[in-house]
Amino acid sequence: MRRRILPRSFYEGDPREVAATLLGKLLVGRDGRVGRIVEVEAYCGADDPASHAYRGMTPRNATMFGPPGHLYVYFTYGMHFCANVVCWPQGVAGAVLLRGVIPVSGVDQMRVSRQAWRATPVRDAVLTDGPAKLCQAFGIDLADDGADLVKGDRGMRVFDDGVSTVRPTITPRVGVTKGAQLPWRFHAGPVM
DNA sequence: GGTAAGATCAGC
DNA sequence: CTGATCTTACCA
Numbered sequence: 238m239r240r241r242i243l244p245r246s247f248y249e250g251d252p253r254e255v256a257a258t259l260l261g262k263l264l265v266g267r268d269g270r271v272g273r274i275v276e277v278e279a280y281c282g283a284d285d286p287a288s289h290a291y292r293g294m295t296p297r298n299a300t301m302f303g304p305p306g307h308l309y310v311y312f313t314y315g316m317h318f319c320a321n322v323v324c325w326p327q328g329v330a331g332a333v334l335l336r337g338v339i340p341v342s343g344v345d346q347m348r349v350s351r352q353a354w355r356a357t358p359v360r361d362a363v364l365t366d367g368p369a370k371l372c373q374a375f376g377i378d379l380a381d382d383g384a385d386l387v388k389g390d391r392g393m394r395v396f397d398d399g400v401s402t403v404r405p406t407i408t409p410r411v412g413v414t415k416g417a418q419l420p421w422r423f424h425a426g427p428v429m
Numbered sequence: 430g431g432t433a434a435g436a437t438c439a440g441c
Numbered sequence: 442c443t444g445a446t447c448t449t450a451c452c453a
Binding site for chain 1: 445446447448449450451
Binding site: 431440 | 453
């Protein structure tokens with residue numbers, strides 16, 4: 238089926254709704270890298286103690302307060318990048334963390350990117366199944382913070398190719414200590 | 430100026 | 442389960 242860029246309006250709503258509907262969509266990156274989004278988490282800004290935006294705007298999280306449909310990328314644990322899709326209207330912080338994709342194409346390039354600096358081989362099964370892993374695989378770093386996913390100004394876009402997903406599995410978020418009980422993680426089962 | 434925690438990952 | 446690795450935010 239034909240690929241259609243998700244419009245800006247897709248991202249203007251509540252991160253929890255955007256997260257649920259983002260499952261099954263295609264993350265299209267540079268060098269032909271494409272992945273189907275199968276795991277995401279919603280972060281609800283001022284309403285969410287686990288959100289980087291819970292206590293207001295800082296230099297790091299400023300992108301989250303900007304217009305929706307942009308990428309919010311942050312650096313953490315001294316070595317990893319994580320990528321989010323900015324939601325809600327400009328001025329209201331909220332985002333969806335991209336936690337996992339299934340490679341659709343450009344797998345060779347993903348392997349190369351993931352293998353860099355590593356001595357032992359990276360198994361395909363764990364190529365893009367984590368927020369920092371998919372950033373590595375797609376070559377996403379701080380230079381992509383603020384990238385427009387609708388215009389594709391930095392080669393990153395999100396498409397809908399009409400593929401249907403099964404009902405998402407909903408669980409508490411991974412790796413958070415505050416708001417740990419909130420069921421804001423959405424995981425796709427098999428994608429057809 | 431000091432420091433604790435962090436939306437993680439890989440290896441044992 | 443632990444080590445790696447360092448930025449950020451918060452407190453004094």
